[in-house]
Amino acid sequence: MPKKTSAKKSKKKTSARASKPKAAPKNAFYAQSGGVTAVINASACGVIETARKHKNKIGKVYAGRNGIIGALTEDLIDTSKESATTIRGLRHTPSGAFGSCRYKLKSLEQNRREYERLIEVFKAHNIGYFFYNGGGDSADTCLKVSQLSETMGYPIQAIHVPKTVDNDLPITDNCPGFGSVAKYIAVSTREASFDVASMAKTSTKVFIVEVMGRHAGWIAAAGGLASTDDTPIPTIILFPEVQFDQKKFLARVDEMVKKHGYCTVVVSEGVHWPDGRFLADTGLKDAFGHAQLGGAATVIAGMIQSELKLKNHWAVADYLQRAARHIASKADVDMAYAMGKAAVEFALKGHNSVMPTIDRVSNKPFKWKVGMASLSKVANVEKMMPNDFITKDGFGITKKCRDYMEPLIKGEDYPPYKDGMPQYVRIKGVAVPKKLKGKFEL
Amino acid sequence: MPKKTSAKKSKKKTSARASKPKAAPKNAFYAQSGGVTAVINASACGVIETARKHKNKIGKVYAGRNGIIGALTEDLIDTSKESATTIRGLRHTPSGAFGSCRYKLKSLEQNRREYERLIEVFKAHNIGYFFYNGGGDSADTCLKVSQLSETMGYPIQAIHVPKTVDNDLPITDNCPGFGSVAKYIAVSTREASFDVASMAKTSTKVFIVEVMGRHAGWIAAAGGLASTDDTPIPTIILFPEVQFDQKKFLARVDEMVKKHGYCTVVVSEGVHWPDGRFLADTGLKDAFGHAQLGGAATVIAGMIQSELKLKNHWAVADYLQRAARHIASKADVDMAYAMGKAAVEFALKGHNSVMPTIDRVSNKPFKWKVGMASLSKVANVEKMMPNDFITKDGFGITKKCRDYMEPLIKGEDYPPYKDGMPQYVRIKGVAVPKKLKGKFEL
Numbered sequence: 031m032p033k034k035t036s037a038k039k040s041k042k043k044t045s046a047r048a049s050k051p052k053a054a055p056k057n058a059f060y061a062q063s064g065g066v067t068a069v070i071n072a073s074a075c076g077v078i079e080t081a082r083k084h085k086n087k088i089g090k091v092y093a094g095r096n097g098i099i100g101a102l103t104e105d106l107i108d109t110s111k112e113s114a115t116t117i118r119g120l121r122h123t124p125s126g127a128f129g130s131c132r133y134k135l136k137s138l139e140q141n142r143r144e145y146e147r148l149i150e151v152f153k154a155h156n157i158g159y160f161f162y163n164g165g166g167d168s169a170d171t172c173l174k175v176s177q178l179s180e181t182m183g184y185p186i187q188a189i190h191v192p193k194t195v196d197n198d199l200p201i202t203d204n205c206p207g208f209g210s211v212a213k214y215i216a217v218s219t220r221e222a223s224f225d226v227a228s229m230a231k232t233s234t235k236v237f238i239v240e241v242m243g244r245h246a247g248w249i250a251a252a253g254g255l256a257s258t259d260d261t262p263i264p265t266i267i268l269f270p271e272v273q274f275d276q277k278k279f280l281a282r283v284d285e286m287v288k289k290h291g292y293c294t295v296v297v298s299e300g301v302h303w304p305d306g307r308f309l310a311d312t313g314l315k316d317a318f319g320h321a322q323l324g325g326a327a328t329v330i331a332g333m334i335q336s337e338l339k340l341k342n343h344w345a346v347a348d349y350l351q352r353a354a355r356h357i358a359s360k361a362d363v364d365m366a367y368a369m370g371k372a373a374v375e376f377a378l379k380g381h382n383s384v385m386p387t388i389d390r391v392s393n394k395p396f397k398w399k400v401g402m403a404s405l406s407k408v409a410n411v412e413k414m415m416p417n418d419f420i421t422k423d424g425f426g427i428t429k430k431c432r433d434y435m436e437p438l439i440k441g442e443d444y445p446p447y448k449d450g451m452p453q454y455v456r457i458k459g460v461a462v463p464k465k466l467k468g469k470f471e472l
Numbered sequence: 473m474p475k476k477t478s479a480k481k482s483k484k485k486t487s488a489r490a491s492k493p494k495a496a497p498k499n500a501f502y503a504q505s506g507g508v509t510a511v512i513n514a515s516a517c518g519v520i521e522t523a524r525k526h527k528n529k530i531g532k533v534y535a536g537r538n539g540i541i542g543a544l545t546e547d548l549i550d551t552s553k554e555s556a557t558t559i560r561g562l563r564h565t566p567s568g569a570f571g572s573c574r575y576k577l578k579s580l581e582q583n584r585r586e587y588e589r590l591i592e593v594f595k596a597h598n599i600g601y602f603f604y605n606g607g608g609d610s611a612d613t614c615l616k617v618s619q620l621s622e623t624m625g626y627p628i629q630a631i632h633v634p635k636t637v638d639n640d641l642p643i644t645d646n647c648p649g650f651g652s653v654a655k656y657i658a659v660s661t662r663e664a665s666f667d668v669a670s671m672a673k674t675s676t677k678v679f680i681v682e683v684m685g686r687h688a689g690w691i692a693a694a695g696g697l698a699s700t701d702d703t704p705i706p707t708i709i710l711f712p713e714v715q716f717d718q719k720k721f722l723a724r725v726d727e728m729v730k731k732h733g734y735c736t737v738v739v740s741e742g743v744h745w746p747d748g749r750f751l752a753d754t755g756l757k758d759a760f761g762h763a764q765l766g767g768a769a770t771v772i773a774g775m776i777q778s779e780l781k782l783k784n785h786w787a788v789a790d791y792l793q794r795a796a797r798h799i800a801s802k803a804d805v806d807m808a809y810a811m812g813k814a815a816v817e818f819a820l821k822g823h824n825s826v827m828p829t830i831d832r833v834s835n836k837p838f839k840w841k842v843g844m845a846s847l848s849k850v851a852n853v854e855k856m857m858p859n860d861f862i863t864k865d866g867f868g869i870t871k872k873c874r875d876y877m878e879p880l881i882k883g884e885d886y887p888p889y890k891d892g893m894p895q896y897v898r899i900k901g902v903a904v905p906k907k908l909k910g911k912f913e914l
Binding site for chain 1: 504507508510538539541565566567568569570571572573574575655658659660662663664666667668669670671673674675676679681697698700703767769770785786787788789790791792794795796797798799801803878881882883884886889891892893894896898
C-alpha cells in the first residue's frame with residue numbers, strides 16, 4: 031500500500047487547531063520529461079486546475095523550465111502568473127508548454143549530488159509535492175526523489191503522471207499520448223491508402239509509412255486500425271517485436287499487389303535485421319544512449335523497387351505524428367487530463383511514490399477508472415506488445431489487439447481555430463525569483 | 473467568348489416541340505486525372521449531384537474507371553447505380569473514388585488513334601458531355617477532345633474541372649486541392665514546431681519537413697502560414713523557385729537557432745542545386761517523364777548535422793499531405809464542389825472548351841465567384857509563384873502571399889467519424905455493359 035505522508039496528517043492538525051496561525055501551504059513542482067506528446071499539456075492542465083481548487087493545501091504550482099533541468103538550475107516558472115484561459119488552453123495545445131528535456135538523472139551512487147540539489151531547490155521554495163510527467167525513466171527519478179527526500183529530512187510527496195506515445199508503461203491500461211498518435215497513424219494510413227488505391231492502375235502500387243516506436247510496436251499496430259470490416263485495406267505491418275524477414279515480406283507485398291492492385295506498409299522505426307541491427311541505423315545516439323533512428327521507410331522502399339520493380343512512395347511521419355493535436359483522440363485527452371487531476375488528488379490524500387493509472391472496466395462501451403500503482407513497480411519497466419496482439423504471420427494485428435486499441439482512438443476533440451489555424455496557447459513563463467546562491471552546473 | 477453548342481439549341485427545340493417524342497438526353501462522362509487530392513471527390517459530387525437535378529438534359533453520368541483509361545478501354549462506371557448517400561459522401565472522401573491515372577495522351581499528330589477511340593466510345597454510349605477533372609495536362613486533353621469531336625462530326629461539349637494540389641493552373645484564383653494541402657502543411661508545421669521548441673534545450677534543434685511541389689513552391693509557401701503575429705515561429709522555407717545556396721542557408725539556420733533556440737525548415741521536393749539537379753534526385757522518372765523525387769529532407773538533415781552539428785529530425789509528408797481530408801479546408805471543399813457544379817451548369821448553358829474558375833472578389837471577408845476560362849488559355853500553362861510572394865532573402869513569404877493564401881485554408885470541414893475513424897465512402901462501381909467489339913490496347 032502507498033504510504034501516507036505528512037500532507038494528510040497536517041490536514042488533521044490544522045483543522046483541530048483552526049484558531050492558531052496556519053503555516054503557509056506547501057508549493058508544488060511540476061515538470062514534463064522526455065519526448066512530448068499531443069496531450070501532455072492536458073495533464074499539466076489537470077494538475078494546475080486541480081491544484082488551484084485547493085489553495086488551502088497547495089500554495090503555488092512551480093513548473094520546471096525545460097523539465098527537470100529547471101529544478102536543478104533553480105529555473106522555475108510561476109504558473110500562478112498564467113491566466114485561467116491560458117491554463118485551460120493547455121488542454122488543447124500539443125507539445126510541452128513548460129519545456130521538456132531528455133536528461134536522465136544518473137543513479138544515486140553515480141551522482142547523489144543531483145538528487146541532493148533537487149531537494150535543496152524544493153526546500154528553498156517550500157515545495158512539498160513533486161509531480162513528474164513522463165515515461166519509465168522519469169518514474170525512476172520520481173521514486174528516488176521521494177526516497178532521498180525522506181532520508182534528507184525534507185519529505186516530498188512524489189507522484190508520477192504517466193505519459194508516453196510509445197504506450198510502454200506497465201500496470202496502466204494505456205499511456206496518455208498513445209491514443210492520439212494511434213488515431214493519427216490510423217487515420218493517415220487510411221487516407222493515404224485511399225490515395226494509392228485510386229492511382230495504382232498506372233502509378234504507385236505500394237505506399238510505405240514509417241512510424242515511431244523503438245522497441246515496442248504499439249504505434250505500428252495502430253496502422254492496423256486503418257482497415258476495418260466495412261473499409262478493408264491491404265496492410266502489412268512491420269513490428270520491432272518481429273525479426274525482419276526480407277524474403278517473406280517481399281513475397282507478401284507481391285501477393286497483396288497481385289490480389290488488390292496495391293498495398294500499404296506501416297513500418298516501425300525499430301524494425302531490425304536478424305542480426306539485431308535496425309533497418310534505419312544511422313550510428314548516432316541520443317542523450318539516453320538510444321540509437322537515433324529514421325529511415326526504415328527508405329530501406330523498405332529501396333528493396334521493393336529493386337526486388338519487385340513496384341513503383342512506391344514513402345512517408346516518414348516523425349514529429350508530425352506525436353504533435354498532431356488537431357486529430358487528437360478525445361478518449362486520450364480525457365485520460366491525460368484525468369491523470370493530472372488524479373495526481374493532485376492522490377497528493378492531497380497523502381499518497382507518495384505512486385502513479386495514477388487507467389484501469390479498464392469494459393471495452394464496449396469503453397469504461398475505465400483511475401487506479402494507483404506503486405512507483406517501484408513502474409520505474410524502468412517496459413511493456414511490450416503481448417504476443418497474442420500480433421498475427422501468426424507477424425504482419426498484422428489480432429482481434430484482441432483491435433478490441434484493446436479501438437476505444438483509445440475514440441472521439442474527436444478539436445482545438446479552436448482562428449483564420450484556419452488551430453489556436454494553441456503559449457505561456458508567459460514568469461520566473462520565480464531565485465533563492466539559492468551559486469550556479470549549479472549540469 | 474466560349475462558343476455555344478447544340479445543347480442550348482436542342483433545349484429550345486425540345487420546348488418548342490413538346491408534343492413530339494423526345495430524343496434520349498445525352499449522357500455525360502466524368503473522369504479524374506493525375507495525382508488525387510483531399511477534395512477531388514467533392515468536385516465529382518458537385519458534377520453528379522448537379523447532373524442528377526437535370527435528368528431531362530443529362531441522362532446518366534458515366535465515370536471512367538481509373539480516369540481516361542476507362543474511356544479508352546470502354547470501362548465505364550454507371551454512377552446512377554450509386555445511392556444519393558454515397559454520392560453525398562464523396563464530398564468528404566479523399567482520393568479519387570473512380571480511380572485516377574497518370575496517362576498523358578500524346579499529341580494528335582503522334583497518336584490520333586487514341587483521340588478517335590475516345591470519341592468512338594463516347595458515341596457508342598451516347599455521351600455528349602465530357603467533364604475532365606485534372607491539371608494542365610488534362611486541360612489539354614479536354615481541349616483536343618472537343619476539337620476533334622467537332623471534326624469527326626460527333627460534337628462533344630468538353631468542360632475541364634480544375635484540380636491540383638500544386639496550385640499551378642492559370643487564370644483561376646486557386647486550384648481546388650491546394651487549400652487543403654496548404655492547411656495540412658500549415659497546421660503540421662505549427663504543431664511540429666511547438667514540439668521542437670519544447671525539446672530544443674537538450675534535444676532536437678532543427679525540424680525539417682519535406683513537402684510536395686516539383687516546380688512551383690505554393691505548398692512550401694503554406695509552411696509560412698504556421699507562423700503568425702500572435703504565434704511567431706522561426707521558419708525557413710526552401711522554394712523550388714529559388715536556387716539553393718547551401719552557405720546562405722546554413723548561416724540562416726545557425727542564426728535562428730542561436731536566437732530562438734530552434735528552427736523549422738520547410739523544404740520543397742523540387743529544391744535544386746545551382747546546376748539544376750534536384751537535391752532529391754533519384755534518377756527515376758514517372759509516366760509523364762517527370763523526375764520522381766523524395767528525399768530532399770534527408771539531404772538537408774545531413775548537411776545540418778555535418779556542418780552545424782545540430783541535432784535535427786526530419787519528416788516527409790508525401791501522400792499524407794494530399795490525402796489529409798480530416799483537416800481539409802472548408803473554403804477548399806466548398807470551391808471544389810462549386811467547380812463541379814459550375815462545370816455541369818456551363819454544359820447546360822451550351823458552353824464548350826472551357827473551365828470554371830474561382831474569381832476572387834475580396835480577401836477580408838473572402839469572397840469569390842465562379843468565372844470561366846477558355847481551355848486554350850489554360851492547357852499546358854504552369855502558374856509559378858509571383859516573385860513578390862517570396863521575401864527578398866528567398867527564405868520566407870511576403871505579406872502579399874499571406875493575404876492571398878490565408879483565405880484558402882479557412883474553415884474546417886470535418887468528415888463524419890465512427891469508432892474513432894473517418895467514414896470515407898467507396899463506390900460500388902457497377903460497370904456499364906460494353907458496346908464496342910474488340911479490345912483497345914493502351
